[in-house]
Amino acid sequence: xxxxxxxxxxxxxxxxxxxxxxCAEKKEVSKGTAVAxxxxxxxxxxxTPFEIPGLKPxxxxxxxxxxxxxTRPAEMVRAVTTKPLTSGKEVxxxxxxxxxxxPGLGNNSYYDTVNERLGGTVRFNISDGNTYGQKLxxxxxxxxxxxxxxxxxxxxxxxxxxxxxxNKLFADLxxxxxxxxxxxxxxxxxxxxxxxxYGVFGGVLQGIPWQNDPFPFATFVRDDILxxxxxxxxxxxxxxxxxxxxxxxxxxxxWAYGGGMDQELQRAFGAPREWRKKSDGTLEYKYETPExxxxxxxxxKLFEAGYIHPDVVANKDADNKAxxxxxxxxxxxxxxGSWHENMGRFGADNPDFRQMIVDPYPAHAGGKPIMWRNExxxxxxxxxxxxxxxxxxxxxxxxxxxxxxFGTQEYELVTNGVEGKHYTVEGGKVKQTALGRKEVxxxxxxxxxxxxxxxxxxxxxxxxxxxxxxxxAAAILENDPFVGIxxxxxxxxxxxxVPTEDKLQEIYRGKRPVSEWPKILKEWQDGGGNExxxxxxxxxxxxxxx
Amino acid sequence: xxxxxxxxxxxxxxxxAPWEERPSPVGQVGKGTLVTIIVVAVLGPLYTIxxxxxxxxxxxxxxxxxxxxxxxxxxxAYRQIFSDTVVSHAVMVSTGVTVAGTLVxxxxxxxxxxxxxxxxxxxxxxxxxxxxxMFVFIPGIIPVYLMVSGLGLKDSYWSLILPTAVSAFNVVVxxxxxxxxxxxxxxxxxxxxxxxxRILFRIVLPMSKAVTAVVAMFYAVGYWNAWFNAMLYIxxxxxxxxxxxxxxxVVDSNPLxxxxxxxxxxAPPTLAIKMAIVVVAVIPALIIYPFVQRHFxxxxxxxxxxx
Numbered sequence: 060x061x062x063x064x065x066x067x068x069x070x071x072x073x074x075x076x077x078x079x080x081x082c083a084e085k086k087e088v089s090k091g092t093a094v095a096x097x098x099x100x101x102x103x104x105x106x107t108p109f110e111i112p113g114l115k116p117x118x119x120x121x122x123x124x125x126x127x128x129x130t131r132p133a134e135m136v137r138a139v140t141t142k143p144l145t146s147g148k149e150v151x152x153x154x155x156x157x158x159x160x161x162p163g164l165g166n167n168s169y170y171d172t173v174n175e176r177l178g179g180t181v182r183f184n185i186s187d188g189n190t191y192g193q194k195l196x197x198x199x200x201x202x203x204x205x206x207x208x209x210x211x212x213x214x215x216x217x218x219x220x221x222x223x224x225x226n227k228l229f230a231d232l233x234x235x236x237x238x239x240x241x242x243x244x245x246x247x248x249x250x251x252x253x254x255x256x257y258g259v260f261g262g263v264l265q266g267i268p269w270q271n272d273p274f275p276f277a278t279f280v281r282d283d284i285l286x287x288x289x290x291x292x293x294x295x296x297x298x299x300x301x302x303x304x305x306x307x308x309x310x311x312x313x314w315a316y317g318g319g320m321d322q323e324l325q326r327a328f329g330a331p332r333e334w335r336k337k338s339d340g341t342l343e344y345k346y347e348t349p350e351x352x353x354x355x356x357x358x359x360k361l362f363e364a365g366y367i368h369p370d371v372v373a374n375k376d377a378d379n380k381a382x383x384x385x386x387x388x389x390x391x392x393x394x395x396g397s398w399h400e401n402m403g404r405f406g407a408d409n410p411d412f413r414q415m416i417v418d419p420y421p422a423h424a425g426g427k428p429i430m431w432r433n434e435x436x437x438x439x440x441x442x443x444x445x446x447x448x449x450x451x452x453x454x455x456x457x458x459x460x461x462x463x464x465f466g467t468q469e470y471e472l473v474t475n476g477v478e479g480k481h482y483t484v485e486g487g488k489v490k491q492t493a494l495g496r497k498e499v500x501x502x503x504x505x506x507x508x509x510x511x512x513x514x515x516x517x518x519x520x521x522x523x524x525x526x527x528x529x530x531x532a533a534a535i536l537e538n539d540p541f542v543g544i545x546x547x548x549x550x551x552x553x554x555x556x557v558p559t560e561d562k563l564q565e566i567y568r569g570k571r572p573v574s575e576w577p578k579i580l581k582e583w584q585d586g587g588g589n590e591x592x593x594x595x596x597x598x599x600x601x602x603x604x605x
Numbered sequence: 606x607x608x609x610x611x612x613x614x615x616x617x618x619x620x621x622a623p624w625e626e627r628p629s630p631v632g633q634v635g636k637g638t639l640v641t642i643i644v645v646a647v648l649g650p651l652y653t654i655x656x657x658x659x660x661x662x663x664x665x666x667x668x669x670x671x672x673x674x675x676x677x678x679x680x681x682a683y684r685q686i687f688s689d690t691v692v693s694h695a696v697m698v699s700t701g702v703t704v705a706g707t708l709v710x711x712x713x714x715x716x717x718x719x720x721x722x723x724x725x726x727x728x729x730x731x732x733x734x735x736x737x738x739m740f741v742f743i744p745g746i747i748p749v750y751l752m753v754s755g756l757g758l759k760d761s762y763w764s765l766i767l768p769t770a771v772s773a774f775n776v777v778v779x780x781x782x783x784x785x786x787x788x789x790x791x792x793x794x795x796x797x798x799x800x801x802x803r804i805l806f807r808i809v810l811p812m813s814k815a816v817t818a819v820v821a822m823f824y825a826v827g828y829w830n831a832w833f834n835a836m837l838y839i840x841x842x843x844x845x846x847x848x849x850x851x852x853x854x855v856v857d858s859n860p861l862x863x864x865x866x867x868x869x870x871x872a873p874p875t876l877a878i879k880m881a882i883v884v885v886a887v888i889p890a891l892i893i894y895p896f897v898q899r900h901f902x903x904x905x906x907x908x909x910x911x912x
Contacts, residue, residue, distance in 0.1 A: 096769065184840035187853065189857050194836055197746050201750045203750070
């Protein structure tokens with residue numbers, strides 16, 4: 060032992076490492092960024108609608124209502140006649156997947172068919188969507204990115220200095236797409252302008268947007284169970300109390316509400332989605348509004364009464380779809396896409412399964428409901444910087460091909476695979492085969508976005524129901540003061556969100572009294588909320604929004 | 606005072622230390638109850654998981670979740686998970702990585718620990734310093750990612766082994782154990798003409814079975830459960846180990862590949878299938894532990910207190 064390191068030497072080493080670590084911890088804090096609305100317009104494609112001959116929706120679309128197709132078109136149109144991949148080089152792409160991973164290249168006939176159609180091979184690096192952020196942040200920090208990367212909005216807002224990273228790692232697409240240049244890629248030029256503007260980071264067009272539903276979420280009910288019990292949809296937040304009492308029966312393993320109802324209550328009570336302009340010309344954040352405080356109090360009552368499913372009480376991120384599908388929970392909040400997802404997932408095993416959407420409701424009977432306006436895009440595809448002009452154009456051509464909207468052969472191939480092999484059409488409705496369920500997964504679909512269409516006609520009542528609901532919701536859509544401006548949250552404010560919302564969840568669950576909310580709000584304001592307000596007010600003033 | 610100090614405090618049989626005397630009936634019942642509670646707490650979840658994996662969907666539905674009382678046994682869940690190659694292939698990948706990784710890790714750790722246990726060996730102090738440095742300077746994810754990527758190991762099974770191949774803790778534990786072996790034994794071997802490798806393999810390792818088994822088990826369990834490295838470095842889904850597959854089906858509730866799910870289509874895996882996958886993941890540890898358990902206490906304690 061005489062030759063071993065001495066205790067003093069070892070402690071010195073620890074001290075030195077702490078010192079080094081302390082130096083390494085010193086980070087610059089992002090104060091937020093914003094790109095003015097006027098500048099955005101010059102960076103993005105001029106919208107040129109892509110008309111599909113003979114395709115006319117049964118239910119007309121408008122700015123916030125997707126066109127509805129009650130039946131499947133008899134003929135699909137081929138939108139891109141040439142093969143987009145011409146160099147013979149393999150494309151590498153990193154995409155998330157929320158579902159079962161399909162067999163890889165060489166063992167997947169869906170991949171083979173699409174790659175043959177593309178004229179080249181796309182090698183996907185598929186990652187679990189639930190842990191995508193962990194992999195993504197490492198890959199971005201390393202700088203070793205694939206040629207194409209799909210990044211969801213909810214992941215990129217968690218990454219500090221994302222705009223700087225994006226500017227360094229990903230290509231500027233304006234030289235290929237700005238204004239009329241996008242005519243070379245007609246399916247990309249078919250996108251909504253607001254969605255394109257949302258793909259601008261730090262004044263550079265970088266993200267090919269995945270167009271969002273205009274509405275962030277809705278309340279859904281198990282309509283089959285409500286009918287069986289002779290109950291109706293809630294027409295106000297107040298109705299949720301009586302409905303909760305009627306539905307909740309722990310002996311029958313049935314609870315009224317699932318996760319996310321607190322957000323529906325915030326909307327019902329009239330709190331803004333983010334910032335709201337006050338009469339004195341300043342901005343107030345949603346936390347600071349009386350509507351928000353009232354929604355907290357109301358939500359806490361639902362928890363106290365035991366109307367929330369115990370899985371959700373125990374874990375705010377519980378799998379709502381699973382307990383909704385097995386009938387243990389009857390009412391919950393989810394994105395609009397969950398409607399067809401649940402119908403597909405649970406309808407096969409349970410023919411009685413019937414999910415319905417609830418009309419936007421106010422806090423109290425006779426009140427005027429509002430609907431929050433969603434961000435125009437929810438995910439983005441980025442192309443690696445430095446690939447050269449020809450390769451970047453080739454990858455944009457691939458994105459253009461993958462952007463085929465509903466009614467095109469490209470959309471059919473990307474979404475469903477090959478007819479007769481991966482799916483069949485029975486009575487005008489698409490039915491996946493066993494091979495289709497195994498091999499077809501959203502992969503090429505994530506190489507771009509596309510204009511939305513309400514076309515899930517295989518699920519009875521869904522197209523009409525969604526169109527009716529969207530029409531009502533569009534009429535009460537609240538405008539955000541920052542619509543059309545790409546704003547990156549200041550780091551301090553972004554860092555405050557999770558701890559503040561965690562405290563909110565503790566209030567709901569009785570771990571903190573409701574009376575503690577003003578103190579939590581003060582902490583938020585002092586910790587960075589007020590600073591963020593200054594930043595947002597400057598952005599709003601610079602863009603003539605205040 | 607004399608009377609007070611000379612009086613025995615308890616009625617203890619002469620010559621017996623406090624821990625050697627027979628416990629009272631109350632004490633025995635108390636200890637028995639405590640041991641029973643611990644056994645139930647340990648075996649209860651295992652029993653429930655195995656029973657649920659062997660139950661039909663109807664039984665699981667009736668039980669409203671995990672099954673506590675058996676109501677017929679069926680191997681349907683196991684048939685389903687092994688009727689497609691996804692789970693069975695992942696088991697093979699995990700087994701291969703665990704075996705290869707454990708051999709590499711144990712081999713490197715034993716060689717390193719042995720050399721560091723011999724004062725005066727080549728670069729003894731600087732090397733020991735480097736090992737101790739590994740305790741305090743844990744490389745971040747990004748440098749390791751860059752190194753794996755730079756060495757071209759991405760999408761290779763080696764990316765699951767090399768970044769975590771050597772644990773400084775295990776090297777120190779082994780070194781401490783090796784240092785406890787009397788130097789006279791090694792000196793006599795040298796006098797008989799044995800070289801360092803012969804001393805290590807013929808004398809030191811046979812005398813260090815306990816600690817070697819424990820360290821190998823530490824490594825093996827680590828490789829078997831490794832999820833993060835696979836998530837980070839393995840892009841080819843055919844190379845995914847069981848831990849990654851386990852997360853897909855059990856945590857994310859993704860449906861099994863349709864070919865195995867039959868008519869259920871995109872329905873999430875039933876609880877029985879989820880539990881069957883958990884059982885498959887737990888079995889290797891259950892098999893290995895009884896063989897290593899007898900070495901466990903000795904190996905860890907000796908390694909911990911010597912040095």
